[in-house]
Amino acid sequence: MTTITEQLNSAIKTIRTNEKKYARSPQSVDLLAVSKTKPVSDISQAITAGQRHFGENYVQEGVDKIIHFNDSSLIWHFIGPLQSNKTRPVAEHFDWVHTIDRLKIAKRLNEQRPQGCKPLNVCIQVNISGEQSKSGITVNEVPVLAQAIDNMPNLTLRGLMTIGQKSTDPQVTEQQFKQMNQLFETLKKEFATVDTLSMGMSADIEPAIAHGSTMVRIGSAIFGQRI
Incomplete structure (x- = not known):
């Protein structure tokens, strides 16, 4: 049975291999370990192995973990749908x-x-596939929201996020990720703080890195399937 440390190292190796394969700069893609629903004992193992970026989907669970670790070297990412009352x-x-x-x-x-x-x-979430089941705005709506965020003193616009469409046709994923990269490059020219896709x-880690992703979100491949 593989350990969390071994699985984490395997995920990092996959990222580095694809960086090289697609002529990306070394270590230009960060690993965001998706730790939602996982106990602090699992996260502790990943921390010991050197992981610092963690993603949480649920507000209270994430806050509890942040308070538990109380470690300024850890970087906590909220990656779930966010309601205005939370x-x-x-x-x-x-x-x-x-x-x-949304602006609100x-x-x-x-x-x-x-x-x-x-x-x-x-990051602004873009619904690049147009699926009704997914959150996010359209490509055409990005410029207005980006400008509004850029004017807010307590926020820093870092870039874009998207969730790839599950498709048996790899060309569908390729095309959507290519479109996201084009939007990302346009945004970088307009806003000095933008550096994250x-x-x-x-x-879909390979096509994501091929088309400019700077941060991939991996959960079950590190921590195992959610029960």
Whole structure:
């Protein structure tokens, strides 16, 4: 039975192999370990192995873990859908939010970020596949929301996030990720703080890295399947 450390190292190796394969700069793609629903004992093993970026989907669970570890070297990412009545604890505790999909959420996070904290790093979630079951805005809506966020003093616009469409046709994924990369490159030219394309999970890590992802989100391949 493989350990979390072995699985984490395997995931990192996969990332580095694909960086080289697609002529990406070495270590230009970060690993975000998706630790949602996993106990602190599992996360502790990953921390001991050197992992520092962790992603949580549920507000209270994530806050509890952040408070438990109380470690400034860890970077906590909120990657789940965010309701307006739950923005305050996210603004108070997390370092990143990947799922900004409307102005109201951005405004609340900006207003609720505590004084003395660094600005909250945020990504705009894009529904690149147009699936009704997924959150996110359209490509055409990105510029207006990006400009609004850029004007908020307690938020830092870092880039874009998307969830790839599950498809048996790899060309579908390739095309959507290519479109995301084009949007990302356009955004980088307009906003100096933009440097992050959060794209790709265990099943589509290779095309994500091929098309410019700077951060891949991997959960079960590190921590095992959720029970």
